[in-house]
Amino acid sequence: MENSIVKVEHLSHRYSVQWAIRDIDFEINQRGILGLLGSNGAGKSTTMNIICGVLKQTEGNVYINGINLRENPVEAKKNVGFLPQKAPLHLDFTVDEYLTYCAELHMVDKTRIKAAVDEAKERCGITHFSKRVLRNLSGGYQQRVGIAQAIVHNPKFVVLDEPTNGLDPNQIVEVRHLIKEIAEERSVLLSTHILSEVQATCREIKMIENGQMIFSGTIEQFDNYIQPNTLLLELDTPPMECDLMLPGISKVETLSERRFRLRYDGDQDTAKRVAEQCVTRGWGLIELVIEKSSLDAVFAQLSKNAARGKRK
Numbered sequence: 559m560e561n562s563i564v565k566v567e568h569l570s571h572r573y574s575v576q577w578a579i580r581d582i583d584f585e586i587n588q589r590g591i592l593g594l595l596g597s598n599g600a601g602k603s604t605t606m607n608i609i610c611g612v613l614k615q616t617e618g619n620v621y622i623n624g625i626n627l628r629e630n631p632v633e634a635k636k637n638v639g640f641l642p643q644k645a646p647l648h649l650d651f652t653v654d655e656y657l658t659y660c661a662e663l664h665m666v667d668k669t670r671i672k673a674a675v676d677e678a679k680e681r682c683g684i685t686h687f688s689k690r691v692l693r694n695l696s697g698g699y700q701q702r703v704g705i706a707q708a709i710v711h712n713p714k715f716v717v718l719d720e721p722t723n724g725l726d727p728n729q730i731v732e733v734r735h736l737i738k739e740i741a742e743e744r745s746v747l748l749s750t751h752i753l754s755e756v757q758a759t760c761r762e763i764k765m766i767e768n769g770q771m772i773f774s775g776t777i778e779q780f781d782n783y784i785q786p787n788t789l790l791l792e793l794d795t796p797p798m799e800c801d802l803m804l805p806g807i808s809k810v811e812t813l814s815e816r817r818f819r820l821r822y823d824g825d826q827d828t829a830k831r832v833a834e835q836c837v838t839r840g841w842g843l844i845e846l847v848i849e850k851s852s853l854d855a856v857f858a859q860l861s862k863n864a865a866r867g868k869r870k
């Protein structure tokens with residue numbers, strides 16, 4: 559059987575006396591982007607630092623492409639690229655000098671270094687800045703160089719810690735696009751606080767709170783975590799508000815002359831029944847929408863559940 563790209567088993571880490579993460583397990587088997595979410599101090603950076611071999615765990619194991627990171631760090635790290643929150647750039651180097659230096663650090667074969675640097679520059683759209691000193695690049699291009707150093711050794715797995723932080727809206731779109739391209743050929747673990755970024759880029763989500771994994775699933779599962787319980791209704795010839803208290807509806811809120819919000823108990827058939835009633839009674843149904851919770855609301859709910867579990 560083929561090795562998983564990353565396998566994390568019972569991972570725990572303690573800084574002096576306090577546990578930062580506890581008993582985290584997961585496996586990554588596919589290409590694409592996996593979003594890592596969590597509140598400040600939840601344990602994301604600790605987890606990422608361990609997986610990238612920057613920090614040694616207190617307990618548990620990490621396997622990269624089947625290689626135990628603790629037992630064989632040099633071999634395991636050949637398959638990992640890392641862009642920490644603060645890109646490790648040497649601002650006095652040119653793009654070529656810096657990427658060559660990174661390729662050497664990643665132990666790329668000497669005969670392959672120039673080709674590896676050229677490929678990374680090409681991939682990240684920075685070839686035309688090859689001779690430019692890093693400090694003279696814009697924030698967006700510096701971040702591209704940061705991504706180039708993470709892929710210069712062509713790893714199967716790349717970890718990006720808040721890669722769009724501090725960029726302007728245009729640069730954010732460009733860097734996101736670049737991350738998507740990179741993830742076509744490898745697995746990317748992306749840590750971010752921007753939920754729209756997760757929605758726009760990620761195939762799967764993992765969420766950590768208080769050092770524990772509290773959610774793991776697809777973006778659709780995250781999106782549907784809170785069952786909808788309100789309907790938005792627009793009618794051409796609406797009845798009296800009280801007539802909208804149809805079976806299954808517990809509350810009616812009038813939003814405007816023709817728009818209403820109906821609260822229900824989450825029964826999935828309610829919307830269908832309301833639509834049927836609107837048609838049967840000739841109310842001129844214009845629109846009926848099941849109101850979904852925003853990703854922020856789902857995030858808040860999951861955090862709240864985790865905090866409640868901790869207090870128990």
Ligand SMILES: Nc1ncnc2c1ncn2[C@@H]1O[C@H](COP(=O)(O)OP(=O)(O)OP(=O)(O)O)[C@@H](O)[C@H]1O
Pocket residue numbers: 573574577578596597598599600601602603604605
């Ligand atoms: N070097 C350290 N020494 C002691 N405690 C630390 C150290 N680094 C992190 N911690 C603690 O470990 C816990 C997890 O921190 P971590 O940085 O992993 O969280 P995070 O999810 O990355 O947060 P953020 O989103 O703010 O970066 C926090 O309680 C933090 O205060």
